[in-house]
Amino acid sequence: MESSVEHLPSSLPVDNPTTPFWRTELHELDEHRSSPELPHKSDIVIIGAGHAGVSIAYHLLKSDKDAEGEPKSSITILEARQVCSGATGRNGGHLRPDLYGRIPKYMKRHGVEAAAEVGNFEVAHIQAFNKLISEENIDCDLVITRSMNVYLNADEANQARETYESLAAQGLSFTDDIQYTSGKLAEAASGIKDAKACLSCTAGSLWPYKLVTSLLTKVLETGAVNLQTLTPVTSVTSEAPDSHRVHTPRGSIRTKKVVYATNAYTFGLLPEYRESIVPCRGICCHIALPEGQEPPSVSYTYILGTEDRNGSSYLISRPDRTIIVGGAQKSFKGFRNQWYNVVDDSTLIEPARSYYDGYMQRTFRGWDTTDAHVKEIWTGIMGYSYDSLPHVSDIPGRPGQYICGGFDGHGMPIIFLAARGLAQMIRMGKKFEEVNLPRLYKSTAERLRAAQNGKEGGDILA
Structure with missing residues (x-):
């Protein structure tokens, strides 16, 4: 039986956002479409072309090569507006581990070991960005x-x-x-x-828009990625664990795997996250x-x-x-x-x-x-x-579908390495516990229920 989830009213980005400083120098890929029409099918569809969506594509391609070094999987990235026009393109450009705000909170709730995993993971982003920018020769004003x-x-x-x-x-x-x-x-x-x-x-600190567009340039050069901007996703229907259809006003795409890099807009496509990611x-x-x-x-x-x-x-x-x-x-x-x-x-x-x-x-x-x-x-x-922790894993009860969102306004020291772990799950079929992500990042049915049944707003309104 086919299941369908229609987007809810007001769940898509608006057409005329305010202009952030980061988007005052637009990249040639800002409204790029790799093809005039949507591809009919794609091995993987990523919804969202911000830091999360583009980083996931980057890591998928790094780990997905045949014997000749060519990408084996086709990837389509769908973006409702322009590239990096959402939270990433509007943030403070701050790459900062939060070691004495969130970590003590996690220690009280989940124990020292689990909290330490998060702290070390965030700290690791400093070196990861240094390495990435050096290896890929990216100019994004990193200091x-x-x-x-x-x-x-x-x-x-x-x-x-x-x-x-x-x-x-x-x-x-x-x-x-x-x-x-x-x-x-x-x-x-x-x-x-x-x-x-x-x-x-x-x-x-860095220029986030330049980081994302530079990474996007790298992934598009492989020829394995089709980017479609100005293409909002209105629903996703599933016929089997490896058979999904992603619907847009411009048509639909059949895919084996769907990745929601939609962050604040997740609830429109995944209503079970309405209380978990606000x-x-x-x-x-x-x-x-x-x-x-x-x-x-x-x-x-x-x-x-x-x-x-x-x-x-x-x-x-x-x-x-x-x-x-x-x-x-x-x-x-x-x-x-x-x-x-x-x-x-x-x-x-x-x-x-x-x-x-x-x-x-x-x-x-x-x-x-x-x-x-x-x-x-x-x-x-x-x-x-709701609980001040991101959701980065396969989605409970939705085989073949994955989420990377809920960054709590703190995505820069989380997203890049989280995307690497999620890419290993998507590409290699690894379990969450096998990809070196902090245990607290896993999106579980228990976390979703806690948000649905807990006090209104959770940590958000505390």
């Missing part, structure tokens, strides 16, 4: 530096110290890279006015100075708290010394209809519209007299996970 978590509230600073000491006491290897600074030294070390404490670790709108902006005005140096990336402990901001300094900063939850968290379960990135979050005006002047030492101003501001739709 490896340190990331500062800065605390402006004394109680929060004390909690940060306790967290650091608790992690160190567990003997976790990644704690060797964490440095805690408090008191008067915190402001000098971080460059942030009135800092009470800061924690730092190795991190990086679309949440965020805001980000690009801050620059007038031409000829030299900005003070900002050497690190940041997570910046607020004095009243009400939200935070993430920030990077680009090689051209302009700033990307986003978050601003303090300004809009109470206006739930502005951000929770929202898929429209065509308008700004109104309470946050002016939040970053004068932000550098009031936050960073040495910026007081500059004319730093918001040059571009945009919104993006993140896939927030």
Whole structure:
């Protein structure tokens, strides 16, 4: 019997999104279609051409060669809008392991060993990106530096110290890279006015759109991948574990395997994930100075708290010394209809519209007299996970179908190596437990039920 899942209203990206800084220099593949018509069939169909979808294709091709070195499987990537026009093309460009926010939470819920797997996995992305960019000769403005978590509230600073000491006491290897600074030294070390404490670790920044389009260029050069942009998927029907049909307004494709790299928009095609991966709108902006005005140096990336402990901001300094900063939850968290379960990135979050005006002047030492101003501001739709963990595995109850999503606004230190593990499952038929992914990433029926039966919003609204 054929089963069908139709997309729900308002489950597709809108046609006229705000323009992020990252998409101000468009690549020739931005609206690419490898063929005028959709292929009638493809061994693998990947839904989504952001960081996840393109990375999965890249890893599939790396592991899928015949004796002559030619790809054995055909792959089709379907994208509702342009390449990298979703969350990846709208994020903060921040490659940062979250070692003292999420990891302690996972330790309490799942134990030290499971939490350590996640921490080590995120840390491994620093070296993985270094290696990838070197081997593939990718120009995406990668800078490896340190990331500062800065605390402006004394109680929060004390909690940060306790967290650091608790992690160190567990003997976790990644704690060797964490440095805690408090008191008067915190402001000098971080460059942030009135800092009470800061924690730092190795991190990086990059131009995400350039990374994805560079990888996409590599996979298309093989001839094994057919990219179809401006082609939203409206439903997927399944006749057998190795026989699926992916439907679009331009026709349908028969395939053996389907990969959902749809993140925040997953619920439209997989309604069982409606409570597990919730679309949440965020805001980000690009801050620059007038031409000829030299900005003070900002050497690190940041997570910046607020004095009243009400939200935070993430920030990077680009090689051209302009700033990307986003978050601003303090300004809009109470206006739930502005951000929770929202898929429209065509308008700004109104309470946050002016939040970053004068932000550098009031936050960073040495910026007081500059004319730093918001040059571009945009919104993006993140896939927030009910339990703060991504879903990366085969899909429970749907043979031949796979998911890679729910990154909780934290995809950069998760996606690339997660895609490698998932590609091994898809290509080689390996089980989840055989591909070196953190055990907590597996999408299980138990996780889906917990989200469906748990308190509304889970971690998202906590």
